[in-house]
Amino acid sequence: MRVLLIEDYAPLARSLAQGLREAGYAVDATGDGAEGLALAEANPYDALVLDLMVPKVDGLTILARLRARGSNAGVLIVTARDEVSSRVGGLDLGADDYLVKPFALEELLARLRAVIRRRYGAPANLVTVADLVIDAGARTVKRGGQPVSLSAREFALLEYLALRRGQVVTRTEIWEHVYDFAAEPSSNVVDVYVGYLRRKLGDGEGGAPRLIHTHRGLGYSLEALEVA
């Protein structure tokens, strides 16, 4: 999942970005409201972690502009302002959640997961496709009851496919939601990672049903097709 972090206090932005990356998110971070708004308008982020008091363009303005443009990215406001009026103002402008500094990293991650879940209409962290069970909270994957060990990138790819299960997901979409700007763009990196994922899941091998399907010229989908 790809997240935009807009926070102007550098030490917090740094550690928060690290924490988010280590939790498996592709993270773009900026301490500048104007840059943040431009990034959010140009990229389909799954969620924004938004500080309200950022220079140039403040957080509430960013939120209002994004919602006015019809963006449905999840927005988690993280701010030092704890007045009720401030919370209500943020939520009414279209924020999905509101967290007051200082916060526990775990809580921020949990709320962020919830925000992203809501965006994809998933009721819980657990996604089950046939005998494949993906737990976004614990970041574990089981196939036929056996745990599967995935790298962060592989898990992010699977998580995205799982959230959009039953839909054909294009390579560009995968690229946009799983990789941040730090990743080197290359033409077949998505295909390579899908290959890794299939191998680790043992997809379509040894009698196991195939769950990740290739749609030539379109992309991939995660679903249990009844056609054997």
Next chain:
Amino acid sequence: MRRSLRFRLTVAVVGVLATVLVALSFVLHAVFARALWRELDGRLRDDAAAVAGMAEEDGAESEFEYEALPEFERQWRPAYFEAWLDDGRVLARSPSLGAGDLEHGAARVAAPTITDVSLPDGRPGRALQLRQPLRLEDAASARGPARVSLRFVTVVVARGTEEVVETLGSMRRWLWLLGLLSILSASAAAVLAVSRGLRPTRALAARLAGLDAAQLGRALPLDDLPAELAPVVAKMNELLTRLRASFAREKRFTADVSHELRTPLAALRTTLEVAASRERSAPEYRSAIGDAVAIALQMQALCENLLALARLDSGPLPARREEVGLRALVQDCWRQFEAPAGARGLKFENEIAPTAAVVSDREQLRLVISNLLSNAAAYTTLGGTIRVRATGGDAPVATVLEVHDSGPTIPDDVLPHVFERFFRGDATRSDGVHCGIGLSLARGVAEALGLALTGRNTPEGGVIFAVSKGLPDAGAP
């Protein structure tokens, strides 16, 4: 014990009323007594005339034709008369005299005289004595020129004074009684009026007792107050307004402080939580610990500034006066910003002459300079230059020192506000590290030292903060 208004008013009312009543009683008594005595004297005169009229000359004989006068005959408090001729022969005596005798003055005194006497029965009395010619028996019927008798009769008439004395005594008693009644009722009225007049103050007190910080906004009602209290309550309302403003400021300050502390606290917590979330290499731990220490130092600086600000608010700081070498002090202040400024590629130029000095308080001046340098180090764009100058060169004489930075400039609409507490309008210059009390504190301390702190943009696109001896009672020679 405090003397109550009621007590004082009552004393005043009673005092004035008593004085007036006493004076009035004296006058009334005097007028009345005079009238009574005159009336008594008039009656004596009438009595004397009547008695004298009874003595007549009948040829060679002097006769006294007594006509019944009940007052001169009765036993109880009788009146008395005695008439005698010039030769000493008693012509007549009132029946009331009995065997007694009436005091009288010298014979042959022509004018009627009135004297206080002791009556034969021992009562105090008043006597009138007159001498007049005898009436001629046929004078009333005679025609032609009147004849006047050549013989004289002297008459003394006396009456008791007890009626006058009793009347006056009774009058005095009534005056006392009425006077006391008036004073009592007037005091009661005064007490009542004051209590009633002060009733709104009790209502006011109850209202004030019920006030708390949240209700400061409600003004006290002026409607039912006596005119004397209205200005007091109006002043109280002004006080409430000032208190409300002060409370609001305090509340905002607390909110701002908590806001300023929350962000670095969040960073500290996140940094430590991320570091602890998994096993890491030593360099990673070292980096996280370094970050945490840097944040802690920032928080410490913020707390120290807040504390200095609170002290400044509670009164002027005690300032020492000593010769402070500016160059060394600026260099000393810069030390704490050297590392972070170096990381941002900032150049620092201390252009103060080694001899430049000012008489001031070293530690407070350090606070001013540190905050100016902190501000410059935070806002100057990457690779910029911070330059500190002191008196001399092209600087005005009154300038103590100036901190130049290479920009960016502060927008003109923002410039007047940068010295306000927690002002964050300088968003374009913010890198998030800064919290808006440094400049506010610097200016407060500078002013306490008798120095002015001003900021301006330069045509070259930089900013200058200048400390100058701008205040009239400047702390420098």
